Amino acid sequence: MKAVYFAWVRERIGKPEEELELPPEVATVGDMMAWLSRRDEGYAQAFDQPATIRAAIDHVHARHDASVREAREIAFFPPMTGG
Amino acid sequence: MKAVYFAWVRERIGKPEEELELPPEVATVGDMMAWLSRRDEGYAQAFDQPATIRAAIDHVHARHDASVREAREIAFFPPMTGG
Amino acid sequence: MSVASVSVQAQDFDPAAETERLTAGRADVGAVVTFAGLCRDEAGALEVLEIEYYPGMAEAEIGRVAAEAESRWPLLGLRVIHRHGLIRPGERIVLVAAASAHRSAAFEAAAFLMDYLKTRAPFWKRERRVDGGAGGWVQAKDTDEAAAGRW
Amino acid sequence: MSVASVSVQAQDFDPAAETERLTAGRADVGAVVTFAGLCRDEAGALEVLEIEYYPGMAEAEIGRVAAEAESRWPLLGLRVIHRHGLIRPGERIVLVAAASAHRSAAFEAAAFLMDYLKTRAPFWKRERRVDGGAGGWVQAKDTDEAAAGRW
Secondary structure (H helix, E strand, C coil), rough: CEECCHHHHHHHCCCEEEEECCCCCCEEHHHHHHHHCCCHHHHHHHHCCCCHHHEEEECCEECCCCCCCCCEEEEEECCCCCC | EEEEEEEEHHHHHHEEEEEEECCCCCCEEHHHHHHHHHHCCHHHHHHCCHHHHEECCCCEEECCCCCCCCEEEEEEEEECCCC | CCEEEEECCCCCHHHHHHHHHHHCCCCCCCEEEEEEEEEECCCEEEEEEEEEEECCCHHHHEEEEEEEEHHHEEEEEEEEECCEEEEEECCCCEEEEEECCCHHHHHHCCCCCHHHHHCCCCCCEEEEECCCCCEEEEECHHHHHHHCCCC | CCCCCEEEEEECCHHHHHHHHHCCCEEEEEEEEEEECCCCCCCCCCEEEEEEEEEHHHHHHHHHHHHHHHHHHHHEEEEEEEEEEEECCCCCEEEEEECCCCHHHHHHHHHHHHHHHHHHCCCEEEECCCCCCCCEEECCHHHHHHHHHHH
């Protein structure tokens, strides 16, 4: 599956997107953030306050307890500031 | 003082305005409507439901218990339907 | 100093030009809310609307409502235009445009102005029907009184 | 059938033409409420705003919010435009225009759209300052969450 990052999440991770193979124990959005934040310092910084991070699965907002099993594209980003 | 009438109040009375000399016992807007409605059938029809009639004294909305003693221009009209 | 400008006029107006004027040459405005009220044809039944008004009081009363809006919300600009005379279906009747730094002030001031115009500005609408029927004076709506009462 | 039209684009737009399109050739619209969101210069401190967005989701999410507005209010037309990319002080960022027979639907739908765009549409603003300072990412405001919560 594809992971995409925006705004300062993207900057901290250092790339806008990547292809990932999730291990079987990563079941939810929250699991995925915890798993990503163990990859390196950039990811750790991006997710150091997980409660502030928003996620979307296949272009739809998703809660942290949403399942990532069927996802084709998962996005992580800070609270939105459009409008 | 000058009395001015609008919309169906004007139509029932049959004129848009007139100069009036109020007798001393006419103290309020409500008194004036009662006094006017005794003048003829048109006035009587215009004021037959006095509670629905709105008034303004010198271009400012006035309640039926407002004094007409100092007024230069008193207007009577139905509820407004602008906007 | 007041930022409000009020016109009562027979002729049509250009909403875009009026709105543009609220923001021209400045960069402190973050939000402009524009309300345009149009003459509906009542499913083809209406030929023309006649709007009678009270000259002098109409301008003064809209000015008082505009001043109250300015005292309640931090407005950077406010434009109100109300037409009178003959207005055909599809034509504009009224414009309210409010400018502010943040959106809530502009939204609330524009809605407030419209609710108050409906119930306090001395205008009266009469319908002339396509079938020649009287149509007659438009009745004031209780819902408009209720809308004004919420402020 | 949906009456909503949504665009996410880099280029500027013409609010007058967009609003005109909602009423052209019809006489059942009695009210059009137009919201224009502009880039403020922050008292001269802001050089330019950079707006990042999530292509695909931005259009989809605004479309979902527009569909919700249509299900809540009897709208006759709805137009939403949100820009991305570089936007200078005084320039337009966002447009919401709602048309309906009566004013309350247009007012409420436009305000609802803006509250939801602020908190649900995937856009992120970054400030570039005149003094070369970082400025950085604009922080989301609790007041925007609260505004969206009222609907």
